[in-house]
Amino acid sequence: MxxxxxxxxxxxxxxxxxxxxxxxxxxxxxxxxxxxxxxxxxxNAGLIERASVIPYAFPRQLSSLLRYAGNQQSDVRYSLKYLPKASPWLLQYWRYSGTKGLAAATRAMLPLVEHCVSEHDLLSAPAGMDHLIQASGWVEAYNSPPAFAKAQRDAAALMDYGLNYEILDRDQMHARQPGLHSSVVGGIHWLDPKTVSDPxxxxxxxxxxxxxxxxxxxxxxxxxxxxxxxxxxxxxxxxxxxxxxxxxxxxxxxxxxxxxxxxxxPLAIKRGYHMHYAALPGTRLQQPLLDPVGGYVLAPMVGGIRLTTGIEFADSQDPVNEIQLRRCEALARAFYPLGERLDAEPWLGRRPCLPxxxxxxxxxxxxxxxxxxxxxxxxxxxxxxxxxxxxxxxxxxxxxxxxxxxxxxxxxx
The missing domain is CATH 3.50.50.60 (FAD/NAD(P)-binding domain)
Structure with a gap:
C-alpha cells in the first residue's frame, strides 16, 4: 500500500x-x-480552551511546594516510588516555569490558542459534528471569598489578551447554575471557549x-x-x-x-482520570464547571456528568489508583449534586507533556x-x-x- x-x-x-x-x-x-x-x-474535559493563554506552570511559591509535599491534595498527586524517576523532568519543568520561561511559553503558545476555535469550526461543520459543540463557555466556581477575590485580580491581569468573561456574584452564580451548594460565593464565566459533549x-x-x-x-x-x-x-x-x-x-x-x-x-506523562455520574432528578449542569482549588472539572457529556481530575505523577503503566478521583469526587459533591457512578471503573488517560x-x-x-x-x-x-x-x-x-x-x-x- x-x-x-x-x-x-x-x-x-x-x-x-x-x-x-x-x-x-x-x-x-x-x-x-x-x-x-x-x-x-x-x-478529557471537552474544552476548546481559548481562554488558557497562560500555560500550566510548575508552582514556584514555597507555600505551594510545601502544600504539595504532603501528597494529600486533590489537584496533584504523585507516586512515591515513581518520584525518583520523575525528578529530573520535574526539575526541568520547575526551571522553565520561572518568570522568563513562563513568559516565553506564553508568547509561543498564544498564536496556537488564538486560532484554536476557528480551526475547529472549519472541521466541525463539514464533519456534521456541530451538535457536539456548544458556544456557552465554561465557569470557574469558588466557595472561598479570598480565592474568588484573587481569581478576579488574575482575570483582570489578562486584559491585554482580549478575553471575554463575566464576574458572577453569589446570586448571579446560583441563577446561572441552579443546584450549586450554598457555600459557592461566586464565579467567573469564560465566554470565548467552546465545549464538546463527546470528545x-x-x-x-x-x-x-x-x-x-x-x-x-x-x-x-x-x-x-x-x-x-x-x-x-x-x-x-x-x-x-x-x-x-x-x-x-x-x-x-x-x-x-x-x-x-x-x-x-524530554517527553513525560501526566496521568489523569475521569468518571461519569448520573444527574439527579430535576437538575441539569449547564456548562463545564471548574473548581480551581480542588483541581477538577465537572462537564455535561453524552455519557453523563464527567468528572475529570488534575495531575497524577506515576509510571505510565501503573494500574488505576482511585485516591485522586475519590478526593475530587468528595469535593465535587460538596459543590454540585451528583448521582451514582455510571462507569464500572475509572478511565485513566495519559497526557504527553514537555517541560x-x-x-x-x-x-x-x-x-x-x-x-x-x-x-x-x-x-x-x-x-x-x-x-x-x-x-x-x-x-x-x-x-x-x-x-x-x-x-x-x-x-x-
Whole structure:
C-alpha cells in the first residue's frame, strides 16, 4: 500500500493533521492500533480552551511546594516510588516555569490558542459534528471569598489578551447554575471557549470526514515504523504501508518512535482520570464547571456528568489508583449534586507533556521525511486542528501562519 504520507496516531492531533494534509493535496494513510478517538482524546474535559493563554506552570511559591509535599491534595498527586524517576523532568519543568520561561511559553503558545476555535469550526461543520459543540463557555466556581477575590485580580491581569468573561456574584452564580451548594460565593464565566459533549465522538467524526474525502484509516502497529531505501514503512492489518513521509502524532506513545532513532526529547506523562455520574432528578449542569482549588472539572457529556481530575505523577503503566478521583469526587459533591457512578471503573488517560510547556511540531532533524506533532499536554483537544494546520503548512512548503521555531525538536539539543 503506497501513499505520500503516513500519519501515526488517530487521536485528535493525528486525525486533524491527516485532514490538514489531505486538504493540501496529500494522499494520506492514517494508522493506529485502535479506532480513532479511543485514546487520550476520549477522556478529557471537552474544552476548546481559548481562554488558557497562560500555560500550566510548575508552582514556584514555597507555600505551594510545601502544600504539595504532603501528597494529600486533590489537584496533584504523585507516586512515591515513581518520584525518583520523575525528578529530573520535574526539575526541568520547575526551571522553565520561572518568570522568563513562563513568559516565553506564553508568547509561543498564544498564536496556537488564538486560532484554536476557528480551526475547529472549519472541521466541525463539514464533519456534521456541530451538535457536539456548544458556544456557552465554561465557569470557574469558588466557595472561598479570598480565592474568588484573587481569581478576579488574575482575570483582570489578562486584559491585554482580549478575553471575554463575566464576574458572577453569589446570586448571579446560583441563577446561572441552579443546584450549586450554598457555600459557592461566586464565579467567573469564560465566554470565548467552546465545549464538546463527546470528545471521542468528535475525533471519530473528524476521522469519518477524512475517509469521506478519500483518506484511508488502517489498524496497525505504529511502533513498527522503519526507514528503508529512502521510504518509511509501517505494518498494518492490511499489509505494509509505504510512504515518502511519516508524521509521529502518537501523543504519550511518541517516545517509542523518536527514542530508538536517537532523539533526546524530554517527553513525560501526566496521568489523569475521569468518571461519569448520573444527574439527579430535576437538575441539569449547564456548562463545564471548574473548581480551581480542588483541581477538577465537572462537564455535561453524552455519557453523563464527567468528572475529570488534575495531575497524577506515576509510571505510565501503573494500574488505576482511585485516591485522586475519590478526593475530587468528595469535593465535587460538596459543590454540585451528583448521582451514582455510571462507569464500572475509572478511565485513566495519559497526557504527553514537555517541560517548557510547548509541543514538538516540525521535522525530525536527522531523518528526511519524518515529522513530529506531539506533546500537547492538557490541550490536545484544543490544539489538534491548529497544530495540524501548522505542520501541514511546513510539510507542503506553504508560509506558516506563525513562527514554528518555538516548537522545534532541536530546542532540547
Amino acid at each position: 503506497h501513499c505520500e504520507t503516513i500519519v501515526l496516531g488517530a487521536g485528535i492531533v493525528g486525525v486533524s493533521t491527516a485532514l490538514q494534509l489531505q486538504a493540501r493535496g496529500r494522499k494520506v494513510v492514517l494508522i493506529d492500533r485502535q479506532q480513532p478517538g479511543n485514546g487520550t482524546s476520549h477522556g 471521542g465522538g468528535l475525533t471519530r467524526g473528524y476521522a469519518e470526514l477524512f475517509i469521506k474525502r478519500g483518506g484511508m484509516f488502517v489498524l496497525g502497529d505504529a511502533l513498527s515504523l522503519r526507514q528503508r531505501v529512502g521510504k518509511w514503512e509501517v505494518q498494518s492489518e492490511q499489509g505494509l504501508v509505504i510512504a515518502d513521509e511519516a508524521v509521529v502524532a502518537l501523543g504519550p506513545q511518541a517516545r517509542g518512535i523518536f527514542e530508538p532513532l536517537g532523539y533526546d526529547i 517548557d510547556m510547548c509541543p514538538v511540531i516540525g521535522p525530525a532533524p536527522r531523518h528526511k521525511g519524518l515529522w513530529f506533532n506531539f506533546g500537547h499536554a492538557h490541550h490536545g483537544l484544543t490544539l489538534g486542528p491548529v497544530c495540524g494546520r501548522l505542520l501541514a503548512e511546513l510539510m507542503t512548503g506553504a508560509a506558516p501562519f506563525t513562527n514554528p521555531a518555538p516548537y522545534s525538536a532541536e530546542r532540547f539539543n
